[in-house]
Amino acid sequence: MTTEPIHLEVRSITKSFYGVAAIDSVDFDLRGGEIHGLLGENGAGKSTLCSVLSGLYRPDSGSVSIDGHELQFRSPQDAASAGIGMVYQHFRLVDSFTVAQNIVLGLRKGQRPKSIRQVETMVSDLADEYGLHVDPTAPIWQLSVGEQQRVEILKQLFRGAKILILDEPTAVLAPQETDRLFEAVETMVAKEHAVVLVSHKMAETMANTDRITVLQRGRNAGSVRTGDTGPADVARMMFGDAKAAERTTIAGPDEVGDPVLTLSNVSVLADKGMTAVDDVSLTVRRGEVVGIAGVAGNGQRELQEAIAGLRPTTSGTIDINGTDCTSTGPKGTMRAGLAYVPEDRLGVGLAPGLPLEHNIALKNHDRAPHSRKGILSTSSIEETTNRLVEDFDVRGNRKGMRVSLMSGGNLQKAILARELTEAHDVLLAAAPTRGLDMAAAAAVRTHIINERADDRGVLVFSEDLDEVIHMSDVVLVMFKGRIVGRFVRDEIDVDRIGLLMTGSQDEEAPADASEASIVLADRVDNERPAAETPPSTIAGAAS
Amino acid sequence: MQKRPRLHLRLLAALLLAFALVAAACGSDDTTESTTETDTSTEAEATTEEAEADDAEADDTETADDGADFSDLKVVMILDGSAEDGGWNTTHLNSGRKMEAAFPGMDFSYVEEIEPGQPATNAFQDAVDAGADLVIGTTFYQFDMIDVAAENPDVYFLTWAGFEPQDNVGHFTQATEDGRYMDGIVAGSLTESNIIGYPVGFPFEEVNRALNAFTLGAQEVNPDVEVRAVYLNTWFDPAIEQQAAEALANAGADVIAHEVGSQVYATVMAERGGYVIGYTNDWSDFEPEAWASSFLLDWSTYYIEQVEAILADEFVPGNSYGGLAEGWIDFAPYGPAVTDEILALIDERKQGIIDGTFDMFAGPIFDNQGNEVIPEGETIEFADRNACCMWLVDGIVGEIPAE
Amino acid sequence: MTSLIRVEPRGHAGSWVRFGVPALALLFALALGGGILAIAGNNPFEAYRTMFDASLNGWSAMSRTLALATPLILTGLAAAVAFQMRVYNIGGEGQLYLGAIAASWVGLYLPETTPMVLMLGAMLIAGALAGAFWALLAAIPKAYFNADEIITTLMLNFVALSLMNYLIFGSQSFWRDPRRPVPGGKRLPENAILPSLSGRLHFGIIIAVVAAVVLWWILRRTSWGFQIRTIGDSPRAASYAGMSVKLKTLGVLAVSGALAAIAGVSEVSGVSKGLEPRAIATEIGFTGIIIAVVARSNPLGVVPVAVFLAAIATAGSRLQSIGIAVEVVFLLQGLIFLTVTAGEFFVSNRVRFERTAEAEQPGDSSPTTELPAGAT
Incomplete structure (x- = not known):
């Protein structure tokens, strides 16, 4: 064991896929004894960076060094032997094996204790040491999600990881389990481990980290001490410069027409039976682009599917161009004049x-x-x-x-070609440019914006805030299944949108936002033209 | 009566065989080893080694002690199952070999595993194309060969249990009841509980007739005996057979006879200390303690008669029905529990059937519904037995399932 | 660093691959089979010559092969149409029995003087309806309760077999011929028998080939087929496009059942000429599944695959008659069929050896491809 805390330095890492840089000249610095938040929107490059650190991808250029020694990871095993352990959001455990068996799974003969009893004892000791309590003899399928996560962490600690990368660790956890996780993380840090907390949740990152590095579109947007900053600054780093976004906004038509898509108090369940869309009302009119901003997983997908008739609603009505399409199914919504560019191109939008x-x-x-x-x-x-x-x-x-x-x-483009050439009055487009290169994305955006000129209505969902701002006449913010903010063109406030997207209130909100409860008295109703509902009335606790 | 399971995919079986490549290739040299030894004549055993080598020319050089040369005579036998099934098909093949021995130089060959339907038709056609003078079908191939027989009037055909008349076709069916009566005597003498179990496949005439004969035989030595018939509605299913055997044993049966079926009956009876009566199988070595008896079949008399008739140009088409008197029925070695007294009785009854002095179906016979089915002084003539029975004699517990 | 064997679909197979690979596979099978024959003490050349003579050489051999292929084409189509929608109808066997039962009932029930066209037409329709009905018994629970059709269709095979056995062996039913010493079906009247084309080859082969072409056309050229193929490729895309997966499940299984049942009609009317359970229950339905898999569910591919399989099977008894042990015959048949069909795998897939760390390849077709991770 070194006396000095471990020190990881990432310098100018670039990694491209098919000519598109997922991360571009990214620097990252990590020391033992700290919890380092890695923040960014979806697609900002967090996962790519983590995959480079864990040896899954090899960078195109740049260097990774630990304690001054430059390292080349050829495989996850190399990264593991350098002391880097990754805990994925989706666990990699064998359900029918016990905890101890899973922990030694994949270890070579020499690395593995001789008997499973020995492993069980060692795991038990390790669990006590870090407060990660789990029965080493229990099969995985008997464990809760939180316990399974502990197994994943123990697995890395067992292998001697000094740096733990936790990818969205709280996404799957109940609140009490989240608390226990952060207690364990504190223990690790006290023992000079370094922990990277990958997240796009502002509040928990503000509350639990020592430093934060923000990535935006594959580049460093800044690295700050958590204590020296507030959520608004961080949100700005995440979502970019508002002014820049506004400048690229395309001028809208002078006037808008009749409503072509009206949702009234729509609620929808997710696959697992939880409420995914909670009492959403909105209106899209002819000649208008309405954009819905939000971090993935806040009910956008379910809302899209409900509008398209692919998912039943539990309450509320959906009206397309004067036809009640609440329960007509996809055929009905198509007939009523809905064109739909779904989030999943292959498998939903296209038969692959x-x-x-x-x-x-x-x-x-x-x-x-x-x-x-x-x-x-x-x-x-x-x-x-x-x-x-x-x-x-x-x-x-x-x-x-x-x-x-x-x-x-x-x-x-093929999906758009199909959807836009068929007679329709309203276009529903989800993540229309995700994963596309610049030229293709621009072409897609142009097609969508041209809809407005043709006097049709557009409802566009995107996790790319700049894109939403760029295209939309009205921006709605979705968080936890609700519309929590509404901004009309010219009044768009990127900082506020960023805060709303992450469940934070505004820059005055306490850093420990997990305890802040932000109240929205009445729902956003965008039928009141140009009336921006104050974000101070947003309901729902940030996690 | 012979029925076999058809629950295998030939090609998958072949795939498995492919993995057992070497074994299969080498195995072909000793495939005849498992040929069942019954009390057949020594000539039959002498010829069993020629299973594959049915090369007519090879035999030419060493023909005939008595000067007769039958090398122009080609006989092909078509078996629907494996020649080594230890039962129906093995019996036919052994009978064929006896016939072969009786006509030195005869070109006798067989094909096995021929399913009814188109494969059978093709096999009959192949036999004719290969120059066969006589083709023997050992299962119900009547309608598979009917067109081939019609198109080839110069070739003779024998087929089991056929009935559509054709000038060049002989049909043959065995009088199971002659053998079954003797098995009934054994069972009746061995039971202490006076309950005999008798699981069968499907309720139709031949099955019921055998069951009736069996019961009448048992009643001759043990008037109080009760035969419990269970219709399984399957040809072959060891799991169901096992359940039936155990249920019957639990109900007090200490002897189980059966129709077709697998060796589970012998196993169950051996466990329970009871006795098993076979059905054209000799299991005396398999569970010697539990073994009681079984009738066997021997078709060689029939085959030889027909070949002689063909050679003499005196072939008579139509159905032949044969039992003890015709020499078609034989018996496996009796188990150790069968007393000399019973053996003597069996010999007497056998002789009586052969002489025509004993008639198991002599009236009055009552069915188990209380009706007199054969009045005093009447019987079922041997030639008419095929049409019997859609009733069960008194003493059988069980009913023919409703139609 | 480890090497990986990666199998990926070929976008397009060149003609060399398309014809060369099966030819090589056949040669390989023949060479391997020849070795086995030699070890078993047989002359391989004589054996292959006999096989060729028995199944392919000349019209009479071909007609035997085609006669055997007739029901196999139909059950192959039955499986193929369901596979097109990724519905797994394992019940072709039972649906075939139902077709045979229904058709023989019609053939025996209608007056013997009924004109042949009417008689055969009625038998085909009745058989097809019975098969469709039998398939719907599995399709309805599949469509409305998501019951696994593999289990239900498979179980219904046993029910159908029991039903057929009951009608002939277990009861004095309308189908059963009371004259027979061993239970069997009544013979169908002359007008209820599919006319012979040549020897054993009957009109059924025309029905089968026409069915293959028509099915191909339906799948390729009708909106129903369009939807079947869409659902088969991606049920979610189909729902997205407003197609009713439930109704198509019912429809496709009904068509599948009807096709398998027509195989039963063809067998009962063209071959056994009466309801003969032991001649009908010969796993034609199960073999159809293998044929459909090898033909990659393409109706036009089913025909040659079925004929190929029939050609191999036809030679069986002839091979035995030249002194080859039955085990070796089965081995040889299985070997040839499996090797040639395994060759088909290499026509449609490319096998590559590569190293894990450099596992990057163009196109987003492969799920293993690295992508700029979307969700963090």
Whole structure:
């Protein structure tokens, strides 16, 4: 054991995928004895950085060094032997094995104690030492999620990790379990371990870290001592400079038309039966782009699916262009005039194993001119496909090739081509540019914004705040299944949006936001034109 | 009567065989080892080593002690199961070998594992194409070979349990009841609880007839005996058979006879200290203590008669029904518990059937519903027995399931 | 550093791969089989010559092969149409029995003088409906309660077998011929028998081939088929596009059951000419599943695969008659079929050896590909 606390330095790491930099010249500094928050929006590069640190990816350039020695990780094993342990959000445990068996799983002969009894004793001691109590003889399937997480942490400690990277550790935990986790983290830090807390939750990061590094779009947005800063500064670092975003905003039409999509008090359940969308009301009118900003997992997906008719609502009504589509199913919403670009391109928006023609005709194959009396016209489908490929600049297709072999940008253009050329009055687009390169993203945005000029309504969901601000006439903020803020163009306040997205109130909010309860008296109702509801009336406790 | 399970996929079986590649390849040299030894003649055993080598020319050089040369005579036997099943098909093959021995030089061959339906039709056609003079089908292949027989009037066919008349086709069915009566005598003499279990497959005439004969035999030595018939509604299912055997044993049966079925009956009876009566199988070595008796079949008399008739150009088509008198029925060695007194009685009854002095179906016979089915002074003629029985004699506990 | 074997679908197989690989596989199988035959003491050349003569050489051999292939094509199609939607109908066997039962009932019930076209038409329709009904018994719980169709269709096979056995062996039913010493079905009248085309080859082969073409056309050229294929590829994309997965589940299983049942009609009317359980219950339905898998659920692929399988099977008794032990015959048959179909795997997939650390490849087709992680 070194007397000096461990010191990890990351210098100028760059890692690209298909020519797009996921992280670009990122620096990161970590010392034993500290809890270091790694913050950023979805896609900001947090996961990529962690994957580089844990040896899963090899960086294109830059260096990682520990205590001054530069290291090359060729595999997760290399990183583990350097003392870096990663605890993923999705556990990597074998359900039918016991805790002790899982902990030694994957260790080579020499690294592994001879008997499982010995392992159990060692695990037991380790658990006592760090306050990570779990029965080493219990099979994983009997354990709660919190206990399973403890097993993952113990597994890393057992392997001698001095640096623990916890990826969104609280996402799966109940509040009491969260408290216990942070107690254990404190113990580790007291023993000179370094802990990286990866999160996009402002409050818990502010409350539990010593330092925070913020990534934005793959670059360093700043590194600060937690005590020296407030949530507003951090939010600004996360979501960028408001002024810059506003400058790129596209001017909207002079006036908006009739409502084409109206949601009244809609509630929706998630797959697991919890309320995912809680009493949401909103209106989209002709000639208007309404953007919904929010961190992923706050009910956006369920709301999209409910609007599209793919998920039943538990209460409220959904009206599309004067037709009640609350329970008509996807066919009904299509007929009523909804075009839908779903979040999952492959698997929902497109049938991945089938060719482009098939996917272009996916929704209208059963109508003229694509089919008459149930018989398809392949020539009509082919013509349409060729035309749309031309018009929307979809590239990389070969006849008969499964669409999954095409790139993300071309897939998205293909979906847009299909959705926008079919008669419709309102476009629902979810994460329309996620994962696309700059050119493709710009093309997609242009297509969406052009809808407005055609006097249609657009509802766009995106985790990219800049994008939402850039495209929208009205920005709504979604947090924990509710609309917690509404901003009209010209009044957009990026700092406030950032705070609302992370569940923080505003810059006056106490750093320990987990205990702050922020109250929103009445729901946001964006039918009142240009009336911004004060964010000070937001309901719901931040976690 | 013979039925076999068809719960295997041939190709998957072949895949497994592929893994057992070497074993299978080598195994072909000693496939005949497991040929069942019954009390067949020594000639039969002498020829069993020629299982695969049915090369007509090879036999040419060493023909005939008595000068007769039958090397122009080609006989093909078609078996629906494995020639080594130790039961139905093995019996047929052994009978065929006896026939082969009776006609020195005869080109006798067989194909096995031929499913009814198109594969069987093809096998019959193949046999004809290969120049067979006589083709023997050992299961119910009637309708699989009917067209082949019609198209090839110069070739003779024998097929088990057929009935559609054709000029060049002989049908043969065994009088199971002749053997079953003797087995009934054994069972009746051995039971102490006076309860005999008798699980069977499906309730149709031949099965019921055998069951009736068995019961009548048991009643001759033990008037109080009760035969509990259980229809399993399956041809072959050791799990169900096991349950049936145990249920019968629990109900007090100390002797189990059965129809078709697997060795589980012998196993269960051995565990319970009871006795098992086989069905055309000799299990005297398998569970010697529990073993009581079983009738066996021997088709060689019939085969030889037909070959002789063909050679003499005197072939008579139509059905042959044969039992003890015709030499079609034989018996496995009796178990140690069977007394000499009973053996003597059995010999007497056998002789009586052969002489025509004993008729098991002589009236009056009552069914188990209390009806007189065969009045005093009447019987079922041997030739008409095939149509019997859709009733069960008094003393059988059990009913033919409703239609 | 470890090496990985990675299997990935080929986007497109060149003609060399398409024809060369199966040809090589066949040669390989023949060489391996030849070795086995030699070890077993048989002449491989004589054996292959016999196989060829028995199943492919000349019209009479071909007609035997095609006759055997007829029901296999139909049950292969039955499995294939369900697989197109990733519904696993393992119940072709039982649906085939139901088809045979219903068709033989119609054939025996209608007056013998009924014109052949009407008689056979009625038998086909009745058989198809019975098979569809039997399949729906599994389809309805699948569509509405998400009951696993693999289990239900499989169990219904046993019920169907028991039913058929009961009708012939267990009761004096309408189907059973009372004259017979061993229970069996009544013979169908002349007009209820599919006409022979050549020797054992009957009109059923035309029904089977037409069914394959029609099914291919339906799957490729109708909106129903379009939806089946969409659901098969991605049920979520299908729901997104407003397709009713439930109704299609019912429809596709009904069609699948009807096709398997037509195999039963063809067997009962063209081959056994009466309800003969032992000639009908010969695993034609199960074999159809293998055929559909090998044909990759393509109806037009089912035909050659079924014929190939039938050609191998047809030669069986002839091989025995030249003195090859039955075990060796089965081994040889299985070996050839499996090797050639395994070759098919290499036509449609590419196998690559690579190192884990450099596991990067173009396209987002593979789930193992690294992606800029979206959700942190």
